[in-house]
Amino acid sequence: MAKSEPFASSVQSAQPCHHFEFPEILLATENFAESLVIGSGGFGNVYKGNLIYGSSLFVAAIKRLDSMSNQGAAEFWAEVEMLSRLRHCNLVSLIGYCNYEKEMILVYEYMHNGTLDDHLHKLRTPLSWLQRLNICIGASRGLHYLHTGTGITSGIIHRDVKSSNILLHESWAAKISDFGLSKIGPTNQPSTYVNTLIKGTFGYLDPNYFTTGKLTRKSDVYAFGVVLLEVLCRKRAVDRSLDEEEWGLVTWVQDSIKDGNLKRIIDSDVRDEISPKCLKEFVSIAERCLHNSPRQRPTMAEVLVGLESVLVLQEKFNKSLQATSRTILSRMVNVLPFISKGENSGIFLLLLNCVDIFFIFLCTTLFISIKTYIYHIMRRKQKIIDVHFSWVIE
Template sequence: MTFSTSDREEYTPPSSSSVQGSQPCCRFEFDEILLATKNFNESLVIGHGGFGKVYKGIIMIGSSLVKAAIKRLDSMSNQGAAEFWAEVETLSMLRHFNLVSLLGYCNHEREMILVYEYMPNGTLADHLHKLGTPLSWLRRLKICIGAGRGLHYLHTGTGIKVGVIHRDIKSSNILLNESWAAKIADLGLSKISPINQPSTCVDKIVKGTFGYLDPDYYATGMLTRKLDVYAFGVVLLEVLCRKRAVDRSLDEDQWGLAIWIQERIKEGNLRHIIDYDIRGQISPESLKVFVRVAERCLHSNPKQRPTMAEILLSLESALILQDKFNIPFEGFRKTISGRIVDLLPCSFKGKISDIYYDPYRSESKFSSDCKTINETAVSTDLADNTLLPETIENSADSRNRSLVIFEFDDLKKATRNFSLDLFIGRGGFGYVFLGWVDTNTHAPVESSDDGVAVAVKRLSIDSLQGLEEWQSSITI
């Protein structure tokens, strides 16, 4: 149940400049909406939430016909103008791969309609609880990471001047595109929050969804990013157990999934809470990291909960550990990882996974353009990875330093033809190999005795990434 209050009649919409924000947002005529939904034909209904029904439709944007999800305010909804304009204003100034894009809106008399990009794979909640869709542990991990990236973007205000508290994170507000990439949706209850303030205000009326609601927020009304972290922790448990946030099949006095699982963890009864379909797939190390971060998200003291950046790091680590479990030559990786740690300067005190952690890596659809770069790899000097952000920002030369363009044959030599002996990692882009190049000429050499160690990341043919992400990494 989602609860909130609003007054559809008295709410004053933002100014047009505020609504438009920094991104184009179409204002559709009501006749266009009627045409797109065939006069709100019930056969086109694809969902229903606290705001109202959602219809699948085809709408004209510029000179193109675009598939869209069209959400119409229900006259009986407890949401209204406040939530409608909050969504329009917030999403108009936000753009991120892991956020559902707002294509436009319609405000006609008492009709309030939001038009979004269409997500063909629907909601995470439907796949977990209604459709019984087979979801591997790897796919579940990647969905969690994608949703986490979207929420991290909201919290940190990346690309905008302020951050956003979502206030209604739940599995039904995580949508999946044709490639199963996760996108955060429904910012109707969101609150803009300055990124340099730990909290924004005290809510007189608590808003959210039972089962995901942070007990501290419910008790104090204190609005902080950590209430989203708590809700995200519940989503992580849903993904692991395939049980609803409020589930009557649980113990009679523990219908709340968060409380039920915390009790099972205390009892050391972890294996039996895992969804039966994935019990044989999960690496014990990956499971341990995943459960630990979920448990931290649910800490009773909001200050003890992790940030979304910390959560993403843990989830990426869980994914790497699962990859190690799945790859038959795990021994090779352990050996090479040990070699790399030995090569790092003493000042580096992070984990080997920190080198490859990229919280903004996209999960966008594999492009046909990738055929032109199948024989392309990017080399990164490991020593440069030890630079702190402050050091990089304060170095005038670092921003203007030209990158070395390597010949593919040289990288083959540096990595011994991408030998499995030198395999050190795997991510969404592809495989990472250890190699060595001459410090001055960057020509391939045999070992660290002759040059500097580098990590060479090679695009995998089955990756969901491609030319766009490759070029973005180089540019940034």
């Protein structure tokens, strides 16, 4: 029999969350077979399994609490409580849970494309700049909803925003996950913070929260700023395999910008895709998110609007490039019939057009060469996506 659920929260309008029996979980995971593990983290292992819900069979991600984990019943019930009340296209859906004796299990919708962390740092998937922007926009929508759109006056603070907690749907839509550390915002308005024990992930922790213990929505904004830098640079928030001065992503990027080496920090896979205006605006948003003073950081609503503006700039830039290439090709097509006429009165114009054609030929050849080079690079980087995605849910 399942134990009673200790729901004691200020969150209202609870939505039903299905309780799965333990035998159903055992059947779905083949007795927690190692072959079905798709990831592991501070909570425990995550398994891929087939469950029956209602009258249909569906693929689920089944997260099992490890008895040796630092996380426990408090985090388990926090996540059940939080996600059973929240529904948004950019939040991962909690389908149900199971608590049987010492077993604590969460059942989520399965995300076919794993996590943003998987693709940036493990699989090194060749994500285009537009894909990365859309992922950032989706994640910011999810966080904006948590902060202001839940119907809870004080909002919800995620407290563990990071690339491994941004899951990717098969359509590459981003979804925020892992609400075990989430907190309801301050109820004693006009206070803007919650006094709480320091929890989160090193490299993403808001320095102000770390030193004062005061958790605010701006703590999530800071962590999201780190994610923006990860997306731009394709470097981990903390990477001890690098030289000591490059361990911390935030410090390394800030120092590089001060030294005038902005281009150096950009992931080489997308360096030539980003328009100058787009890059300037994107970096500006990230820098504001990472401001030492929480009051100087933007809200997630402002971050979302800024990123959508960056996307518009990039799309305009891409269209202008396409228009330029079409113009070059059309000029070649228009000039060739003139040359074939061989009119004596047009010798001078013919010479001018020969020069024009030679210039166009050089530009077109260069353009085709670059496109071919990029195509071969992408082909070499393409991997067979027949692997288990590692879901690092800490």
